[in-house]
Amino acid sequence: MTNDILVFAEQRNDKLHPAALQIVTPAKELAARTGGKVVACLIGGALNAAVEAIDKTGVGAIVTVSAPALANYSALRYRTALAAVIGKVQPRVVLLPATFMGRDLGPRVAAKVGAALATDVVALSINAEGTLDITRPVYNGKASCHVGFPKDRPAVASVRPNTFPAATGGGGATREALAYTPAPGDDRIDVKEVAKAGGEVKDVTEADIIVSGGRALKSEENFKIVYELAKELDAAVGASRAACDAGYQPHSRQVGLTGKTVTPRLYIACGISGAIQHLAGMRGSKVIVAINSDKEAPIFKLADYGIVGDLFKVLPAMTAEVRRLKG
Amino acid sequence: MKVLVVVRQVPDSTTNIKIQAGGQDIERAGVKMVVNPFDEFAIEQAVQLKEKRKDVASVTALIVGPATAAEALRIALAVGADDGIHLQDEAFDRLDELQTAALIATVVRGGGYDLILIGKQEIDLDSGQLGPALAELLDIPHVGTTVKLEFAADGKSFVARRRIEGAEEVVQVSLPALVTADKGLCEMRYPSLPNLMKAKKKPVKVFKAADVAGFAAAVANLGGVKMHAFQPPPERPPGKMIPGEPEPAAKELARLLREEAKVI
Numbered sequence: 001m002t003n004d005i006l007v008f009a010e011q012r013n014d015k016l017h018p019a020a021l022q023i024v025t026p027a028k029e030l031a032a033r034t035g036g037k038v039v040a041c042l043i044g045g046a047l048n049a050a051v052e053a054i055d056k057t058g059v060g061a062i063v064t065v066s067a068p069a070l071a072n073y074s075a076l077r078y079r080t081a082l083a084a085v086i087g088k089v090q091p092r093v094v095l096l097p098a099t100f101m102g103r104d105l106g107p108r109v110a111a112k113v114g115a116a117l118a119t120d121v122v123a124l125s126i127n128a129e130g131t132l133d134i135t136r137p138v139y140n141g142k143a144s145c146h147v148g149f150p151k152d153r154p155a156v157a158s159v160r161p162n163t164f165p166a167a168t169g170g171g172g173a174t175r176e177a178l179a180y181t182p183a184p185g186d187d188r189i190d191v192k193e194v195a196k197a198g199g200e201v202k203d204v205t206e207a208d209i210i211v212s213g214g215r216a217l218k219s220e221e222n223f224k225i226v227y228e229l230a231k232e233l234d235a236a237v238g239a240s241r242a243a244c245d246a247g248y249q250p251h252s253r254q255v256g257l258t259g260k261t262v263t264p265r266l267y268i269a270c271g272i273s274g275a276i277q278h279l280a281g282m283r284g285s286k287v288i289v290a291i292n293s294d295k296e297a298p299i300f301k302l303a304d305y306g307i308v309g310d311l312f313k314v315l316p317a318m319t320a321e322v323r324r325l326k327g
Numbered sequence: 328m329k330v331l332v333v334v335r336q337v338p339d340s341t342t343n344i345k346i347q348a349g350g351q352d353i354e355r356a357g358v359k360m361v362v363n364p365f366d367e368f369a370i371e372q373a374v375q376l377k378e379k380r381k382d383v384a385s386v387t388a389l390i391v392g393p394a395t396a397a398e399a400l401r402i403a404l405a406v407g408a409d410d411g412i413h414l415q416d417e418a419f420d421r422l423d424e425l426q427t428a429a430l431i432a433t434v435v436r437g438g439g440y441d442l443i444l445i446g447k448q449e450i451d452l453d454s455g456q457l458g459p460a461l462a463e464l465l466d467i468p469h470v471g472t473t474v475k476l477e478f479a480a481d482g483k484s485f486v487a488r489r490r491i492e493g494a495e496e497v498v499q500v501s502l503p504a505l506v507t508a509d510k511g512l513c514e515m516r517y518p519s520l521p522n523l524m525k526a527k528k529k530p531v532k533v534f535k536a537a538d539v540a541g542f543a544a545a546v547a548n549l550g551g552v553k554m555h556a557f558q559p560p561p562e563r564p565p566g567k568m569i570p571g572e573p574e575p576a577a578k579e580l581a582r583l584l585r586e587e588a589k590v591i
Contacts, residue, residue, distance in 0.1 A: 017492075073496070075459065076468055100491040104471040107459035110425060114549045117425055119454045137560070138452050142344040143353060146556040153549070188468040188504070192486065193497040203493030209591070233591060251474075251511050252490065257340055257450060258364055258510045266590040276341055280450075283560070287588045289580065290566075303566040305583055307576045317577035322591065325581060 001154060003036030006091035007059065008082060010101050011042060011050040012073070018206070019097030023159045024057040024167035026124045027095050031060075033126040039063060039089050040173070043081045045071030051175070058170025063089065067180035072191040073101055079108045080183045086113050088178060091154060093132050095124075098158035099205070106158045115154040118147040120261075122163050122284075132157065140257055140280030160284070161205070162263040204255055207236030209266045212255055212282070215242040216271025216293070216311060223248055225315040226270060232322040238262065238282075240272045256281035270311045274299025291315070328482055328502070330386045331435060332373045332408060333445040333457065335363040336399035340450055350557045362399045365446025367515035368508035372476060373444050374407030375513060382482045385409045389435070391419055391427055397531070404526035405518035411531035418536040424452075425550030428460035433545045434534060436465060443505040447472050458507035467503045474511035 005027045009020040027038045037060030042050055047066045054062060065081040082105065086094060094109075096102035098120045110117035123135035127148070132155040137144045149155040204210050211233065213226040223237070230237045239249035241256050255262055257277040267285035272278060274290070274297055282288070283302060290303035291311050300306045307314055338344070338358045345354040362370070370388065377383040388403035389412040390396050400411045414430060422430060435443075443462070448455035462469035474495070475488040484501045490509050518526075536542050567583070569576045584591045 074498075075462075075471065079463065100472060103455050104459060107425070107428075107456040108463040108469070110456075111428060111460040111463040111549060116423070116550050116552045117456055117460075118552055119456060138554075138557075139338065139344045139353065140340060140450060140453070141560055143346060144558050144560060145554045148553045148555060150551040153551070185466070185468075188501050189470070190499040191496060192499055194491075195488075195495045195497060196493065205492045252495075254510070261453075266584065266588075280340065287584070287590050288563075288566075289584070300566065300568070302563060304563070304588065305580055306566050306568045307573075307580060308568065309573050309576060313573035314577045317574045318581055321578045321581040325585060325591075 001092050002090045003031075003034035004089055004091045005031045005034065005036060005038050006086065006089050006094045007038060007040045008094065008096040008102065008105070009040045009042050009050065009054045010097050010099060011044050011047070014044065014046055014049045016050045016053045017097055017099055017101075018166065019099055019159070019161040020054065021057055021166035022161065022164045023095045023097055024054070024059060025164040026159060028058065028167060030093055030124060030126055030132070034092055034130070036092065037061060039091065041065070041082065041085045043070055043078055055171055055173050057167035059173050061174045061176065063176050063178060065178045065180050069182065070180055072194065074186070074189045074191060075104055075108055076186045076189050077180070077182070078105055079112055080186055081180050082109050083112045084178060084181065086154065094154060094156040096156070096158045098160045102158045106156055110156045113154065115156045116149050117156045119158045120160050121157045122160050124157060124159070131155065137284065140276065141283045160263055162208075162265070202236040204236045204238045204253060204260050204262050208264055209233045209235035209268075210238045210255070210262055210264045211235050211268045211270065212238035212240065212272060213243055213248070213270050214240040214272035215246060217243060217248055220248045222312075225312065225319070229268070229315055229319045229322070232319050232326070240275075240278050269299050269303070270315060272299055273297045274302065328380070328383045328441045329439050330373045330376060330383060331438070331440040331443045332366070332369050332386060332388045332403060333431065333443065333461070334366045334370065334388055334390045334399050334403050335446070335449045336360050336390065336392055336396045337363045337449055337451040346557045346559060351555060353557060360395065360398070362402050363446050363449050365448060365450070365508055365510070367446070368510065368512045369444035369446050370403045370406050370408065371513045371515040372508060376442075376478070377407065380478065380482065387412060387440070389431065390414070391430065393420065400531060401523065401526045402518050404529045405522040406516060408529075410529055413531055413533045414539070415533055416536040422546060423550045423552045424454050424456035425460050426546040428457050428464055429545040429549060430539065430542065431461055432464035433539055433541055441502045445505065445507055447507040447509050458505060462505040465505070467505055468500050469505040469507065470498055470500055471507045472509040473506050474509050476506060476512065
């Protein structure tokens with residue numbers, strides 16, 4: 001093992017996932033402790049813009065694996081490619097974003113190369129023994145714990161999006177291209193199609209700001225006032241389980257224990273009481289706003305800002321004010 | 328087709344979590360345990376396949392855990408699994424997720440399972456490692472966060488829809504394969520009391536560490552992370568309630584978000 005930190009810089013269609021830029025930030029801190037360098041790894045079809053973008057984060061080296069067969073994500077092909085890069089770089093630590101791709105790929109690769117793994121981490125350090133120690137939320141955010149890694153094998157960690165700021169600075173990283181050598185059976189997964197869900201609206205897991213609606217919206221049609229505020233804020237629209245189960249919004253927008261876990265800069269909960277199952281999915285948000293007619297709603301305990309009132313009046317007024325402030 | 332469902336038992340999501348003095352774990356006493364909700368979707372999918380397709384020979388449910396985990400296995404059997412495998416040994420309690428995957432792989436390798444179903448993650452530790460890692464160790468393809476599964480008529484492959492950021496991937500996969508279930512795949516039926524009684528008579532094989540040939544070797548070369556220093560979540564400072572009529576309150580909220588919190 002070298003002292004290097006390998007970063008899996010997730011991209012789709014030559015566009016980096018925002019979380020790829022973010023995980024370079026802790027990678028640099030770890031590299032400063034181990035005395036190694038940060039190596040970014042990009043796997044995909046044509047890789048140009050994504051390589052240039054990662055070079056602007058101050059990584060020391062960039063390794064690409066580019067092939068037509070890698071144009072779409074496949075757990076098998078990407079595992080083969082990333083394991084090959086790990087074999088070449090021999091990093092002490094591998095970081096992935098804890099996205100759908102990173103959470104899918106991380107365990108496969110860790111098992112393949114005989115590494116140890118922690119997922120969805122929010123803080124990372126190198127301890128006195130020189131090994132990785134991380135912090136991650138457990139029990140739906142009702143507790144957190146540290147996870148220590150063994151000394152004798154690579155440590156793999158997927159890092160929760162929006163935990164670290166995007167890394168900046170640098171340029172001129174060394175570049176190396178590795179060939180993709182398919183492993184037997186890599187073609188057992190065939191990606192037929194990547195179908196956009198929910199039209200052109202942003203997904204909750206990708207958004208900096210989320211406006212979420214609950215059962216108090218009373219109908220799919222009434223969600224219009226949520227969408228209008230979201231549009232002014234360039235935000236994604238989320239929903240509680242109750243609102244999804246009632247059919248007001250598709251389950252792909254559900255935030256919570258059996259929905260998606262989100263960590264935006266701003267989360268605005270409209271007519272959501274704050275059941276444990278919902279809090280589990282959004283309590284990691286930086287700033288939380290609650291708008292609810294019930295002043296006893298548990299969501300207010302978590303909120304940084306709260307308005308007790310009729311959301312059918314508050315939301316349109318808020319939309320108008322945001323529009324005015326933007327000028 | 329032989330189907331295997333991997334089941335986990337987790338604290339109920341409404342349980343209060345208390346941390347032990349010293350912070351080495353949470354308090355386990357008095358915690359209500361349930362079947363992991365994402366594994367429920369996997370159980371139901373397995374049973375529906377058996378009901379709908381003539382070529383499904385059997386559905387086996389597997390769990391790793393202490394004697395009390397038998398209750399979760401019994402629910403899977405009551406819902407419609409034919410038999411169970413219970414991996415139960417103190418040595419198994421010390422394994423991390425990757426090592427647990429290695430243990431399960433050692434037990435089921437050569438068992439002739441064509442399809443393995445499991446929830447996309449456990450709601451207690453939320454690691455989501457077990458499914459993909461198990462697939463890797465068995466050298467079979469997997470589809471993660473699956474919301475729809477349609478088998479080809481010949482039963483040799485399936486088309487799955489998996490949820491990703493703002494989209495769904497449609498993938499075709501040949502068997503044998505592993506699928507991790509997300510919400511939307513299907514909702515588990517309620518196990519009736521008579522079926523829970525009948526489930527007691529269904530065969531369950533219990534494996535101790537000594538019964539698993541190659542156990543020590545299988546878990547020696549991967550994983551091995553150790554959880555420590557459990558803490559309650561950081562306290563959030565008390566929030567600011569904005570009084571007044573809807574319009575001025577909304578205006579004030581927008582101002583605070585812009586000038587004080589600086590998030591819009």
